[in-house]
Amino acid sequence: MEVRARAPGKIILAGEHAVVHGSTAVAAAIDLYTYVSLRFPTPTDNDNQLRLHLKDVGLELSWPVGKLKEALPKLNSLSASAPSSCSLETFKAITSLVDEQNIPETNSSLASGVSAFLWLYTSIHGDKAAKVVVTSELPLGSGLGSSAAFCVALSGALLALSESGKLDFTDQGWQIFSDSDLELVNKWAFEGEKIIHGKPSGIDNTVSTYGNMIKFRSGQLTRIKTNMPLKMLITNTKVGRNTKALVASVSERTLRHSSAMASVFNAVDAISNELAAIIQSPASDDLAVTEKEEKLGELMEMNQGLLLCMGVSHLSIDTVIRVALKYKLSTKLTGAGGGGCVLTLLPTLLSGTVVDKVIAELESCGFQCMIAGIGGRGMEVSYSY
Amino acid sequence: MEVRARAPGKIILAGEHAVVHGSTAVAAAIDLYTYVSLRFPTPTDNDNQLRLHLKDVGLELSWPVGKLKEALPKLNSLSASAPSSCSLETFKAITSLVDEQNIPETNSSLASGVSAFLWLYTSIHGDKAAKVVVTSELPLGSGLGSSAAFCVALSGALLALSESGKLDFTDQGWQIFSDSDLELVNKWAFEGEKIIHGKPSGIDNTVSTYGNMIKFRSGQLTRIKTNMPLKMLITNTKVGRNTKALVASVSERTLRHSSAMASVFNAVDAISNELAAIIQSPASDDLAVTEKEEKLGELMEMNQGLLLCMGVSHLSIDTVIRVALKYKLSTKLTGAGGGGCVLTLLPTLLSGTVVDKVIAELESCGFQCMIAGIGGRGMEVSYSY
Numbered sequence: 001m002e003v004r005a006r007a008p009g010k011i012i013l014a015g016e017h018a019v020v021h022g023s024t025a026v027a028a029a030i031d032l033y034t035y036v037s038l039r040f041p042t043p044t045d046n047d048n049q050l051r052l053h054l055k056d057v058g059l060e061l062s063w064p065v066g067k068l069k070e071a072l073p074k075l076n077s078l079s080a081s082a083p084s085s086c087s088l089e090t091f092k093a094i095t096s097l098v099d100e101q102n103i104p105e106t107n108s109s110l111a112s113g114v115s116a117f118l119w120l121y122t123s124i125h126g127d128k129a130a131k132v133v134v135t136s137e138l139p140l141g142s143g144l145g146s147s148a149a150f151c152v153a154l155s156g157a158l159l160a161l162s163e164s165g166k167l168d169f170t171d172q173g174w175q176i177f178s179d180s181d182l183e184l185v186n187k188w189a190f191e192g193e194k195i196i197h198g199k200p201s202g203i204d205n206t207v208s209t210y211g212n213m214i215k216f217r218s219g220q221l222t223r224i225k226t227n228m229p230l231k232m233l234i235t236n237t238k239v240g241r242n243t244k245a246l247v248a249s250v251s252e253r254t255l256r257h258s259s260a261m262a263s264v265f266n267a268v269d270a271i272s273n274e275l276a277a278i279i280q281s282p283a284s285d286d287l288a289v290t291e292k293e294e295k296l297g298e299l300m301e302m303n304q305g306l307l308l309c310m311g312v313s314h315l316s317i318d319t320v321i322r323v324a325l326k327y328k329l330s331t332k333l334t335g336a337g338g339g340g341c342v343l344t345l346l347p348t349l350l351s352g353t354v355v356d357k358v359i360a361e362l363e364s365c366g367f368q369c370m371i372a373g374i375g376g377r378g379m380e381v382s383y384s385y
Numbered sequence: 386m387e388v389r390a391r392a393p394g395k396i397i398l399a400g401e402h403a404v405v406h407g408s409t410a411v412a413a414a415i416d417l418y419t420y421v422s423l424r425f426p427t428p429t430d431n432d433n434q435l436r437l438h439l440k441d442v443g444l445e446l447s448w449p450v451g452k453l454k455e456a457l458p459k460l461n462s463l464s465a466s467a468p469s470s471c472s473l474e475t476f477k478a479i480t481s482l483v484d485e486q487n488i489p490e491t492n493s494s495l496a497s498g499v500s501a502f503l504w505l506y507t508s509i510h511g512d513k514a515a516k517v518v519v520t521s522e523l524p525l526g527s528g529l530g531s532s533a534a535f536c537v538a539l540s541g542a543l544l545a546l547s548e549s550g551k552l553d554f555t556d557q558g559w560q561i562f563s564d565s566d567l568e569l570v571n572k573w574a575f576e577g578e579k580i581i582h583g584k585p586s587g588i589d590n591t592v593s594t595y596g597n598m599i600k601f602r603s604g605q606l607t608r609i610k611t612n613m614p615l616k617m618l619i620t621n622t623k624v625g626r627n628t629k630a631l632v633a634s635v636s637e638r639t640l641r642h643s644s645a646m647a648s649v650f651n652a653v654d655a656i657s658n659e660l661a662a663i664i665q666s667p668a669s670d671d672l673a674v675t676e677k678e679e680k681l682g683e684l685m686e687m688n689q690g691l692l693l694c695m696g697v698s699h700l701s702i703d704t705v706i707r708v709a710l711k712y713k714l715s716t717k718l719t720g721a722g723g724g725g726c727v728l729t730l731l732p733t734l735l736s737g738t739v740v741d742k743v744i745a746e747l748e749s750c751g752f753q754c755m756i757a758g759i760g761g762r763g764m765e766v767s768y769s770y
Contacts (some may be wrong), residue, residue: 256680260687263652267694270645302638302694304647309652311683311688318707322700351634360724365598 001040006174008188009138010236011334011372012146014275014303017250017310018268019216021261026272026279027203028226029371030234034149036157040347042127051131052117057110057140059321061101063118068127071097071248078175080162087251091112094118109141116151116192124158124188126355139368142236143225143243143335148204151192152379154181155185156209160381167381185209186377195244211378215276217269224276225285226375230291231346232284233329233358236340236368237316239339250310263307263323271306275299279375284298297330299368301346312337316367320344323361327354343345346371388545391418391559392537394523395592396619396719396728396757399688400662402635403653404601406646411657411664413589413598413611415619415757419472419534420523421542432611436516437502442495442525446486448503453512456482465509465547470571471580479503490502494526494581501577505525506718509543509573524753526722527621528628533589537764540570541594542623545766550713552766559765570594570764577748590753591768596763599662602654609661611760613677616731618714619745620755622701624724631721635695648747649694654657656691660684663743682715685730689717697722701752708746731756 008029015025041047048283071093078084085162114350138146167175177185184271189205206221207214215222272301278292307313320342324331331344346355392412426432436447456478463469465623472636483499523531552560562570574590591606592599600607639646663677692698702718703728718730731740744754
């Protein structure tokens, strides 16, 4: 039997950076997923290995089950239903299991992702042999929450086995966990995120687990329900950025210009709340959708101006804005800025021809374009034989 | 004898648009001038005409003095020392004196400038023959206060004749009026500006008259003294803009997003006040100047982000920003936005080679570049024989 789980990536619709200074931010799931497939060897396979195949990066890793037992002797004291943090001792043991593999050094987050895998797999499922295949529609490390989607899908697939009594094994379509089971997935995924990011906000895994959108402020997350279809063109500028340095630069600017920056953060807070209110307001006729989209586009443009004011934009982001502006489309950076990904609102009534033109022009600049529905489904699982 | 007066143009350093909504703005004189020369015919000239030569636009106009007397019979009841507003009756009479001339219809502000000229000339100096020559270093109608500089220089030259007892006729250098005489110049210039703009703010003529800088908020103008040299590259994008429409668009956005926009205006207010404080702070060593310039550059960048947030930027402005950014120079629009002029801070220690490169690149985009010292002298007069 194969268990498959998928979990969506996320975007920040409004409030990045300002959220660090107390403003509200809004994050949303996108319909681009990371897929994790679990397959267990039959007795005739005689394969006593835990195998991990990261298809997108072309990496195949394996650990003999005996080696896992030896390296992680405390495994069987753990419980799948009680998520716990990885101890320093276990982390060191896992790190040496990862270091033995030939992971390209150019990608350190890849190694930490494999560590998270080992921790989640062995904690939830113990030291059993399996073949795990991971594929993703999300570019890695570009701020679209690829690591959280991986942790959520992996936790979901693993927990589906213990929770599977509540799901329909005979249905091969995507099925949704109960809220309490999703809570468990979310907690485990957060533990995985801690291994990858050190001190994650919990936003990415929460959005990936539950889908839809969340508002967050001062560490408080509130799930909200969208009441309108929303589509974005996500442009990956492929310009690498240092999130920590960008966050620090905003803090430094805030120290230098405290009064102005306090007002800037207030403005962002108002934008996030207005944006969330528009998205949550009851569905109405087509005209109302167009009006809502116009307001959302304006709010995105305003947020982008405020991000420029914080000093976290970038020439590559500006290039995307210029191209989109030719077609009167609203654009803002999403996430850390300084490169990374950029959102362009695609109104419902926009013709496909225009979208194709915009994408062609952006791709000719060397950018990667993806179209994503916003605020959709969270983690789901399916079974096949 | 020839009386010459010159009056500077202005830039808005911070706070444009937001000032309409109660924020502080800062305007400064630039060392680009409009020059007005007055020359009176000797008895042997036998020229009984009032002649106006606008050199930059290649326009030569003249009115027989008899015609002025006839059209404006109430002239002699006016007093140069008591500035008064142009009555509707007089305005109509002046308009028909202007309409008789062959002024190209493509430039309606030129005609209103000529009306202002006739009002100021005849009100201050009566119906005497003279030859008035106007030249300017300021591009017309680009937001650099060319009309105010014209009104100020003209009023200054005309008042120099009545006030000349206090100035040194034998000195052929530029001389400054007393504060009370400047007040008179400023009031007359404001009356001229009313003929050109309908409802001017009084900022342009005040900066042009007194030089230096002013802070203004809710109609209150405060003159401030700069304590540091400051140089800007002024780039005229030559993109025409509709100031009234831009002001209205900000007001509409404010109605749609009142809470966010209120914070945006507060942020601008803080930026204007901080900028003014830096410029006024006591002069210190070179390092301090560099630090001040860095802060000013950052404040300009922040203000530009907020102007983007108000929706008054433009692709042409963005192009200037991109070019300047290559050389790590800070840029913001000045005035109404939507095209018009753009400021780029030129730090004291910036090499001339870099400045030349930036200018060459901007000019290759079709823009006009001017280098200007900021916060300099106001209206001055000189005599020659």
